[in-house]
Each structure stands twice: as structure tokens, then as C-alpha cells.
Amino acid sequence: MDALLVGPGADLRYLVDHEAPPLERLTLLLVPREGEPALVLPQLEAPLAAEAGAHAELLAWSETQDPVAMVVDRLRETGAHRGTLAVQDRLWTMFTLALQEALPEARWVPGSRVMRELRLRKEPGEIAALHAAGAAIDHVHAQVPELLRAGRTEREVAADLDALIREDHDVVNFVIVGSGPNGASPHHEAGSRRLEKGDAVVIDIGGTRAGYCSDMTRDYVVGHEPYGYGALHQVLETAQQAAVDAVAPGVTAEAIDVAARRVIEEAGYGDQFIHRTGHGIGIEEHEEPWIVAGNDLVLEAGMAFSVEPGIYVPDRYGSRIEDIVVVTETGVERCNHRPRHAIVC
Amino acid sequence: MDALLVGPGADLRYLVDHEAPPLERLTLLLVPREGEPALVLPQLEAPLAAEAGAHAELLAWSETQDPVAMVVDRLRETGAHRGTLAVQDRLWTMFTLALQEALPEARWVPGSRVMRELRLRKEPGEIAALHAAGAAIDHVHAQVPELLRAGRTEREVAADLDALIREDHDVVNFVIVGSGPNGASPHHEAGSRRLEKGDAVVIDIGGTRAGYCSDMTRDYVVGHEPYGYGALHQVLETAQQAAVDAVAPGVTAEAIDVAARRVIEEAGYGDQFIHRTGHGIGIEEHEEPWIVAGNDLVLEAGMAFSVEPGIYVPDRYGSRIEDIVVVTETGVERCNHRPRHAIVC
Numbered sequence: 232m233d234a235l236l237v238g239p240g241a242d243l244r245y246l247v248d249h250e251a252p253p254l255e256r257l258t259l260l261l262v263p264r265e266g267e268p269a270l271v272l273p274q275l276e277a278p279l280a281a282e283a284g285a286h287a288e289l290l291a292w293s294e295t296q297d298p299v300a301m302v303v304d305r306l307r308e309t310g311a312h313r314g315t316l317a318v319q320d321r322l323w324t325m326f327t328l329a330l331q332e333a334l335p336e337a338r339w340v341p342g343s344r345v346m347r348e349l350r351l352r353k354e355p356g357e358i359a360a361l362h363a364a365g366a367a368i369d370h371v372h373a374q375v376p377e378l379l380r381a382g383r384t385e386r387e388v389a390a391d392l393d394a395l396i397r398e399d400h401d402v403v404n405f406v407i408v409g410s411g412p413n414g415a416s417p418h419h420e421a422g423s424r425r426l427e428k429g430d431a432v433v434i435d436i437g438g439t440r441a442g443y444c445s446d447m448t449r450d451y452v453v454g455h456e457p458y459g460y461g462a463l464h465q466v467l468e469t470a471q472q473a474a475v476d477a478v479a480p481g482v483t484a485e486a487i488d489v490a491a492r493r494v495i496e497e498a499g500y501g502d503q504f505i506h507r508t509g510h511g512i513g514i515e516e517h518e519e520p521w522i523v524a525g526n527d528l529v530l531e532a533g534m535a536f537s538v539e540p541g542i543y544v545p546d547r548y549g550s551r552i553e554d555i556v557v558v559t560e561t562g563v564e565r566c567n568h569r570p571r572h573a574i575v576c
Numbered sequence: 577m578d579a580l581l582v583g584p585g586a587d588l589r590y591l592v593d594h595e596a597p598p599l600e601r602l603t604l605l606l607v608p609r610e611g612e613p614a615l616v617l618p619q620l621e622a623p624l625a626a627e628a629g630a631h632a633e634l635l636a637w638s639e640t641q642d643p644v645a646m647v648v649d650r651l652r653e654t655g656a657h658r659g660t661l662a663v664q665d666r667l668w669t670m671f672t673l674a675l676q677e678a679l680p681e682a683r684w685v686p687g688s689r690v691m692r693e694l695r696l697r698k699e700p701g702e703i704a705a706l707h708a709a710g711a712a713i714d715h716v717h718a719q720v721p722e723l724l725r726a727g728r729t730e731r732e733v734a735a736d737l738d739a740l741i742r743e744d745h746d747v748v749n750f751v752i753v754g755s756g757p758n759g760a761s762p763h764h765e766a767g768s769r770r771l772e773k774g775d776a777v778v779i780d781i782g783g784t785r786a787g788y789c790s791d792m793t794r795d796y797v798v799g800h801e802p803y804g805y806g807a808l809h810q811v812l813e814t815a816q817q818a819a820v821d822a823v824a825p826g827v828t829a830e831a832i833d834v835a836a837r838r839v840i841e842e843a844g845y846g847d848q849f850i851h852r853t854g855h856g857i858g859i860e861e862h863e864e865p866w867i868v869a870g871n872d873l874v875l876e877a878g879m880a881f882s883v884e885p886g887i888y889v890p891d892r893y894g895s896r897i898e899d900i901v902v903v904t905e906t907g908v909e910r911c912n913h914r915p916r917h918a919i920v921c
Contacts, residue, residue: 252763254862255862255866274850274851275761275762275763275850275851276763278760278761278764278890279761279763279764282761293850294851294852294868294869295868295869295870318669318673319669320668320669320670321668321669321670322668322669323665323666323667323668323669324663324664324665324666324667324668324669324671324672324686324687325665325666325686325688326669327669327672327673328663328672328684328685328686329686331684339673339676340673341669341670341673341674342669343670415623416620416623416624416627417620418597418620418621418624419623419624505619505620505638506619506620506639507639517599517600521600523639523640524639524640525640545623
């Protein structure tokens with residue numbers, strides 16, 4: 232590749248420690264194969280970038296300049312304008328189409344080909360940050376039983392969780408309170424439904440603390456378990472443990488998915504485990520590696536991801552257990568340590 | 577164009593009333609030139625989309641299916657796979673590159689060529705929603721004088737504003753508290769600086785209420801005006817009024833920018849007005865039309881945008897006055913009505 236082009240987002244933070252807002256005005260870091268990186272950015276963002284000490288030469292454009300032309304000029308200096316350009320995965324397509332039109336001789340490849348190698352294996356400081364975020368979200372889950380009472384709405388519970396997460400995180404990334412039948416939709420957030428006695432409740436919460444993400448799911452029941460839930464949850468606990476036990480350097484990502492799925496399938500719930508087993512985590516809540524069938528990526532020490540099998544019974548309830556784990560030289564460490572059984576509130 | 581491809585975000589909400597999370601898993605609405613639209617989405621998002629009544633046929637893909645192949649198959653049915661495809665401006669580049677690789681015969685153009693025509697001229701219900709959002713943020717600004725006292729940090733003031741905005745908005749989009757020298761950076765948000773007597777403070781706040789955005793800036797001073805600020809602010813008020821007065825159907829967008837800039841330049845502050853005069857607003861806080869030099873778009877009834885000139889004095893203070901305005905058949909209406917002079921707190 233001849234240059235890497237990176238817009239606002241996690242990759243930019245990772246590379247030059249600059250938090251740029253995603254705007255219709257182009258901000259783009261150019262990292263040539265050789266030479267110094269340059270950050271093309273709107274003039275009105277330049278003071279903040281300079282103050283934050285972004286690790287790149289700043290090329291500010293005024294409201295009447297064409298930022299794409301600035302990018303083209305800069306790439307031309309190194310000949311990269313007719314080479315292979317890696318574009319950040321999440322750059323808005325409007326910018327990529329404008330660049331493609333202005334650079335008809337270039338070849339375009341996904342920026343993740345560069346970034347994944349950098350971000351996939353966490354350094355010791357990053358792993359410590361993931362453990363600290365894990366401890367912070369463990370502490371929030373410890374307080375969940377006080378929040379779940381029949382008559383409260385999911386949204387009320389979510390507002391309390393939001394405040395609790397904020398106590399030891401910088402940002403709340405999501406709060407899922409899936410009560411009763413709502414728990415059967417894995418990405419249901421929180422609605423107006425009131426908790427009832429006999430509800431199972433899926434609580435999946437996460438935030439960002441010192442730049443690294445937490446993400447943890449536990450199941451609760453209000454008053455007593457609904458019919459059939461106990462046996463199902465026992466299977467899920469066994470499946471999650473089997474998947475965590477399978478994690479080690481040298482094992483493939485899909486083998487972790489298989490370990491969880493086999494337990495659930497053998498118990499007859501296979502059709503109800505409708506998502507992959509996990510996703511990587513770090514400076515973003517979802518990043519590589521994907522713990523999914525078909526991913527033959529070989530795990531290495533320093534990789535971090537969620538292990539979160541779930542079983543979903545439409546119109547009745549859902550269940551999911553999620554911990555973040557880190558691959559070590561010899562096996563695996565969890566970042567979350569709260570009990571994994573369904574807690575009666 | 578043979579088809580429009582739209583991922584998660586405002587365009588998707590606008591077209592099919594579906595709020596999809598931006599994920600590494602592809603969600604993509606396919607709108608063929610003729611025939612019914614289809615929404616390709618991850619299986620685990622399908623229950624929410626069905627429940628929300630998204631106005632499109634749902635094509636759910638499971639974790640082991642290739643969603644790009646599903647898109648290609650669908651486009652092939654109408655022959656659009658070798659035609660011109662308009663891609664939503666903000667779709668992540670990773671998806672566009674994958675689609676380009678899978679559809680080498682297609683021609684790619686920005687989705688805004690379609691969407692801008694739909695979103696640029698607001699319908700009466702949309703204009704009513706903008707006025708309602710404007711009234712809600714007016715009410716927050718009315719309470720700002722109670723919040724600004726020497727000794728408080730910007731962040732404390734911002735937290736109060738966040739709570740006040742939330743009272744009559746569904747989402748808080750941004751809270752800028754630029755005190756003293758921090759006001760000189762237009763996109764400074766809120767930091768640890770404590771307000772001091774003699775500070776000028778720029779308060780720029782906005783949220784989303786019933787799907788439409790508010791965005792409003794006023795200036796305040798703590799105790800008394802800093803030296804030189806009174807004369808500067810008088811110029812700014814005149815400039816903002818001149819720009820609003822210039823708004824009418826048949827006038828170009830850049831003419832509004834010129835109207836504000838001329839007043840500021842003639843008063844000798846031209847170098848200190850470092851951004852465009854405004855941006856469109858609607859279901860997004862920043863959308864077309866851009867009120868900027870070089871934009872010869874002719875304004876029409878129903879267009880809505882901010883008019884927000886500013887003057888910035890590095891190391892000392894900033895100032896900005898912002899109202900949302902709507903072009904009417906005969907002229908212009910403001911959505912914000914609070915006084916525009918700097919209010920002494």
C-alpha cells in the first residue's frame with residue numbers, strides 16, 4: 232500500500248491521539264508509506280487539534296478551499312496518487328467517492344488491512360485498561376438487583392443504569408433492559424414495558440473508561456423464574472463456560488463459537504441461539520476479532536473479545552451471558568467476575 | 577440512476593421510518609428505480625424492524641450468510657447491477673468497497689443526488705416540528721442566566737444544560753460552553769475551566785425533539801463585559817440581522833453569507849469570522865443547504881438553516897449568534913426568538 236487515509240473515529244484516535252467530530256467537512260489523516268503523516272482538517276477544527284497535540288502535520292482548509300484537492304496534492308508529492316490507497320473502513324462513502332473521482336488511477340483497498348494488524352493484539356497497558364473497565368461494569372451489575380422491581384418500566388431502570396455506568400466511565404455506550412418477551416430480541420434497548428413478577432430480564436450494558444470499552448450481560452428474574460427458564464439458563468451457563476474454556480493461543484476464532492454452540496445444540500436450543508458468540512473489543516465496543524462460524528483467524532495472546540452466547544424464546548423471554556476475555560500466553564483471563572447464574576430480585 | 581442504496585442513519589429513517597444501529601454488520605435499503613424497496617439486515621435486527629413496521633420488504637441474513645451477495649442478487653434481478661448506483665453519503669466505506677468489488681460493472685454516484693431533493697424542502701409538518709424544537713431550545717436559553725456564576729466550571733454548566741435540554745427533547749446533540757478564551761475556538765465543547773468575572777461565554781446547544789433538531793447560540797457575560805466586547809457584539813448583532821433580512825426565496829445561499837460577512841468586514845473584524853454563516857437543519861443537525869461562499873443554490877420556500885455569524889478573538893473570547901430560520905413563500909421566519917444581545921449574568 233502506498234498510503235493510508237483515515238477519517239474521524241477510533242482509528243484516528245489510535246494513530247494520532249486526535250478526537251475529531253464526524254462532520255460533512257472532511258478531516259483526513261494521510262499516512263504515506265514513507266515520510267511524515269499529515270492531517271487535513273477544517274480550519275475551525277485546527278485550534279483543538281493543535282491544543283490536543285495531534286501527532287501529525289496539520290493542513291487546515293478554509294471554508295472556501297477544496298479539501299479533496301488538498302489531499303490529492305499531498306498524495307501526488309509521493310506518487311501515491313496512482314498507487315494503492317487503503318481507506319479507513321468507516322470513512323463516509325461521500326468522501327471516498329469524491330476521492331475516487333479525483334484519483335482515477337488509484338487502487339482502493341479497505342483500511343482495516345492495515346489497522347487490524349495494529350489494533351488486534353492489545354499491549355499490556357491496553358489489557359490493563361480492559362480489566363479496569365471490566366471491574367467498573369462488574370460494579371454496576373452488582374447494583375442491578377436493587378433496581379429491578381415489578382411495576383418499574385424498562386426505561387426507568389435504564390436511566391438508573393445510565394447514571395451508575397457514568398460514575399466510573401467517561402461515556403455510556405448502550406443500556407439494554409430486555410424484560411419478558413422483549414428479552415427475546417437481542418438488540419431491544421429499553422422501552423415502556425413495566426416489569427412483572429415472573430419476568431426474566433436481560434441486562435447488557437457498556438461504556439468507555441479511559442479510552443477502553445466495557446460490555447457485560449447478566450440475566451435476572453423478578454420474584455421467580457418463568458416456566459422452563461431454569462433448565463434453559465443452566466444450558467447457557469454451561470455453554471458460556473465451555474466457550475471461555477476453549478480460548479487459548481493457537482485456537483481459531485470459530486472454534487470458540489463452536490464450543491458454545493455445540494452445548495446449546497445438544498440441549499435442543501440450537502435454533503434459538505441466533506447470533507455469533509462474540510466480538511472483539513478495545514477502543515471500540517465492536518471490533519475484530521469476530522467470534523463467528525467461518526472465521527479461521529488464529530487467536531494470539533493479547534486479543535480481547537466478548538463471549539456471549541444467548542438463547543431466545545420468542546414472545547416469552549431471552550437470556551444471554553457475556554464476559555470480556557483476553558487471550559494470554561497460556562490461556563485466557565476474564566475481565567468480568569460477577570456470578571453468571573440468573574439472579575432472583 | 578438504477579437504484580439507491582441506503583445504510584443506517586437519517587436517510588434510512590426518512591425513507592422507511594426505521595432506526596437501524598450503525599454496525600459492522602451490513603444493513604442496506606435497496607430502492608430500485610421501479611418496484612418495491614427491500615431492506616437487507618442482520619437476522620438479529622429483523623424483529624425490531626418488523627415491530628417498528630419498516631416500510632420495505634425485509635431480507636434478513638444469518639451470521640454465516642454473505643450480505644453483499646444478497647445485495648448483488650437482488651440488484652441483478654432488475655439489471656441494476658450494471659447500472660448507476662447511488663450510495664448514501666454516510667455509508668461506511670468498507671461496505672462501498674465490498675460492493676464495488678462485487679459489482680465491477682456498476683457506476684457509483686453519491687446518494688445525496690437523490691436524497692437532497694427529498695430532504696431540502698421541508699413540508700409543513702416538518703416546519704412545525706422545527707418551530708417546536710426552536711421553542712424548546714429558546715426555553716433552555718431563558719434559564720442560562722441562572723447557571724452562569726463565577727467559580728463554576730464549564731463542565732458543571734454543561735451538565736445542567738444537558739438536563740434542561742432533555743426535559744423537552746428526546747436526545748441532546750451537543751452542549752458548547754465556551755468561556756473566556758475557550759470561546760475563541762468555535763467547536764470547543766466544555767472543559768474544566770472555571771468561569772470568572774468579566775468572562776464572555778458562548779452557549780451553543782441543540783437536541784432532537786420529535787425527530788427534528790434544534791440548534792441555537794447566544795452570548796452571555798459574567799458580571800461585566802470584557803474590554804472591547806461591547807462594540808464587537810454590536811457588530812455581530814447587526815451582521816446576524818442583516819443575514820436574516822437577506823433570506824428570501826430566489827436568493828442564493830452564498831448571498832446570505834455575504835450579507836453577514838460584509839457587515840463584519842466593514843467593521844474590521846473580517847479575519848475573525850472564520851467559518852461559514854450557516855448549515856441546513858432538519859432530521860439532522862447539519863444537512864443541506866450550506867450557507868457558505870461559493871454555494872449558488874437558490875433558496876426556496878421550505879428550506880431551513882442556521883444563521884450564525886461569529887467573531888473570535890484568540891486568547892480572549894468568542895461570540896456567535898445563531899437562529900434557525902425557514903424560508904417562506906414571501907421571506908423568512910425565525911424558529912428562535914430570545915433576545916440576541918449579550919446577557920449580563
